[in-house]
Amino acid sequence: MSFSTLVNDLTYRDRPTSTNTASTAHTDTRSQISRARSYASTAATSVSISGDISSQLHGGYSHPLARAWQAERQLTKSMLIYPIFVTDNPDEMEPIPSLPGQKRMGINRVVEFLRPLIQKGLRSVILFGVPLAPTAKDALGTAADDPQGPVMATLRLLRRAYPRLFLVADVCLCEYTSHGHCGILHDDGSLNNNLSVDRISDVAVAYAEAGAHCVAPSDMNDGRIRAIKLKLIEAGIAHKVVLMSYSAKFSGCLYGPFRDAAGSVPSFGDRRCYQLPPGGRGLARRAIHRDIGEGADIIMVKPATQYLDIISDAKEIGSDMPVAAYHVSGEYAMIHAAAKAGVFDLKTMAFEATEGILRAGASIVVSYFTPEFLDWLET
Numbered sequence: 001m002s003f004s005t006l007v008n009d010l011t012y013r014d015r016p017t018s019t020n021t022a023s024t025a026h027t028d029t030r031s032q033i034s035r036a037r038s039y040a041s042t043a044a045t046s047v048s049i050s051g052d053i054s055s056q057l058h059g060g061y062s063h064p065l066a067r068a069w070q071a072e073r074q075l076t077k078s079m080l081i082y083p084i085f086v087t088d089n090p091d092e093m094e095p096i097p098s099l100p101g102q103k104r105m106g107i108n109r110v111v112e113f114l115r116p117l118i119q120k121g122l123r124s125v126i127l128f129g130v131p132l133a134p135t136a137k138d139a140l141g142t143a144a145d146d147p148q149g150p151v152m153a154t155l156r157l158l159r160r161a162y163p164r165l166f167l168v169a170d171v172c173l174c175e176y177t178s179h180g181h182c183g184i185l186h187d188d189g190s191l192n193n194n195l196s197v198d199r200i201s202d203v204a205v206a207y208a209e210a211g212a213h214c215v216a217p218s219d220m221n222d223g224r225i226r227a228i229k230l231k232l233i234e235a236g237i238a239h240k241v242v243l244m245s246y247s248a249k250f251s252g253c254l255y256g257p258f259r260d261a262a263g264s265v266p267s268f269g270d271r272r273c274y275q276l277p278p279g280g281r282g283l284a285r286r287a288i289h290r291d292i293g294e295g296a297d298i299i300m301v302k303p304a305t306q307y308l309d310i311i312s313d314a315k316e317i318g319s320d321m322p323v324a325a326y327h328v329s330g331e332y333a334m335i336h337a338a339a340k341a342g343v344f345d346l347k348t349m350a351f352e353a354t355e356g357i358l359r360a361g362a363s364i365v366v367s368y369f370t371p372e373f374l375d376w377l378e379t
Contacts, residue, residue: 071355071358071359072358072359073358073359073363074358075351075354075355075358075365075373075377076377077121077122077123077373077374077377078123079358079363079364079365080122080123080124080365080367080370080373080374081124081125081126081168081324081364081365081366081367081370082117082122082124082125082126082366082367082368082370082371083102083125083126083128083366083368084105084110084114084125084126084127084128084154085102085103085104085105085128085130086104086105086106086107086110086127086128086129086130086150086151086154087104087105087106087129087130087131087132087150088106088129088130088131088132088133088136088149088150089106089132090106090107090108090109091106091108091109092104092105092106092109092132093105093106093109093113096257096260097260098256098257098260098329098333099257099260099329099332099333099368100333100336101368101371102368104130106150107150107153107154107157110154110157110158111157111158111161111162114158114162114165117370117371117374118162118165120374120375120378121374121377122165122370122371122374123165123166124165124166124167124168125158125165125166125167125168126168126169126170126216126366127151127154127155127167127168127169127170127212128151128170128175129144129149129150129151129175129176130150130175131143131149131150131175131176136176137176137177137178138176138177138178139177139178139179139184139185140177140184140199141173141176141177141184141199141203142176143176144172144173144175144176144199144203145202145203145206145207147206147210151169151207151210152206152207152210155167155169155207155210155211155212156210156211158211159211166213166214167211167212167213167214168212168213168214168215168216168244169204169207169208169210169212169214169215169216170216170218171200171203171204171207171215171216171217171218171219171228172200172217172218172219173196173199173200173203173219174219182196182218182219182220182221182274183195183196183197183199183200183219183221183274184196184199191221191274193221193222193223196219196221196224197221197222197223197224197227198227200217200219200221200224200227200228201224201227201228201230201231202231204217204228204231204232205228205231205232205235205237208232208235208237208241209235209237212241213240213241213242214241214242214243214244214298215228215241215242215243215244216244216245216246216300217245217246218246218249218302219246219274220246220249220274220275220276221274223294225243225245225290225291225294225295225296226294226295228243228295229243229294229295242297242298243295243296243297243298244296244297244298244299244300244324245291245296245298245299245300246300246302246326247284247287247288247290247291247292247296247299247300247301247314248276248284248287248288248299248300248301248302248307248310248314249275249276249300249301249302250275250276250277250278250280250284250302250303250307250310251275251276251277251278252278252303252306253330254303254306254328254329254330254331255328255329255330256329256330256333257329257330257332257333278306281309281310281313284301284307284310284313284314285313285317288313288314288317288318289317292317292318292321296321297321297322298321298322298323298324298364299314299318299321299322299323299324300323300324300325300326300364300366301314301323301324301325301326301362302325302326302328303326303327303328303330303331304325304326304327304328304331304353304357304362304365305327305331305353305356305357306331308356308357308360309360311323311325311357311360311361311362312360312361314361315360315361315362316361322363322364323361323362323363323364324362324363324364324365324366325357325360325362325364325365325366326365326366327353327354327357327365327366327367327368327369329368331353332367332368332369335349335350335353347372347376350369350372350373350376351376354367354369354373
């Protein structure tokens with residue numbers, strides 16, 4: 001029944017038998033409207049609420065600010081870490097075709113590149129070395145901790161240029177090995193875990209001594225967190241270096257653009273024997289437990305949006321520590337490609353994906369969208 005019908009119905013039923021003055025008629029009409037509103041309100045309530053008044057939720061997020069208050073975690077600039085690819089060509093500034101908007105850069109370009117981002121509120125970067133010299137790669141990844149190599153040189157430079165910028169160094173050998181794998185190999189091509197861990201832990205300490213506030217081993221070798229923590233203690237710097245472990249790093253097809261950028265495509269085989277299988281939730285939980293027990297300060301899940309359940313698990317297991325998520329190159333490239341095709345708006349989807357990562361439990365996000373977020377978060 002419509003509101004106007006209610007008014008007419010009530011007016012007809014309650015019409016006085018005698019003729020009233022115009023003033024009285026006006027008063028009666030207002031009375032009938034008021035009564036009709038009350039009747040309609042009661043009818044609507046009985047229809048829309050079956051029991052508990054708490055079923056009425058719309059009012060709680062009807063205003064944009066009220067909607068923001070509903071979020072368990074709201075994205076802030078301090079949550080973001082921006083991946084930077086630094087090369088041994090000091091003047092390089094080369095776009096990466098498969099990573100829209102991203103570049104490989106040399107040490108002579110990185111300070112000016114970061115300046116406007118820091119002015120906008122950039123708080124942290126993670127450095128990936130990209131050696132381009134023909135002799136830079138060998139079977140042992142010896143160039144990984146070269147004092148004049150791209151990562152260590154950039155760490156020293158950025159500590160001087162931007163003392164308040166939090167510097168994370170990715171620790172792996174894949175960019176520096178001739179075979180492209182994340183460690184040292186046996187003769188049969190399988191990973192030599194013991195030699196790899198010893199080498200990786202040496203590289204991590206070298207990065208810390210060069211100025212990294214945080215070292216982040218991404219190799220997924222067994223026992224490398226304990227080895228790094230012990231060597232940081234031996235070096236007397238464990239008290240001032242954050243150890244962020246890629247605890248749950250899954251194998252898969254989402255790393256292609258990164259491997260193009262870093263030149264780290266394996267020359268043979270793949271990384272499935274040391275990166276986690278996509279369906280291995282139990283393995284991921286065990287790896288997270290292990291790395292926490294070995295001394296990790298932060299645990300990371302990689303990739304992010306396809307593994308929100310693992311992020312949630314990481315937050316449950318490491319409830320008293322920060323959880324990071326790496327929104328990887330393939331995820332970033334897919335969003336760009338779909339936005340370019342008109343499937344959705346780039347900004348809207350970047351926020352939606354990242355907010356999902358935060359909702360799952362992460363409080364740190366490694367994201368190629370960081371420069372855009374620095375602008376978008378202002379508005």
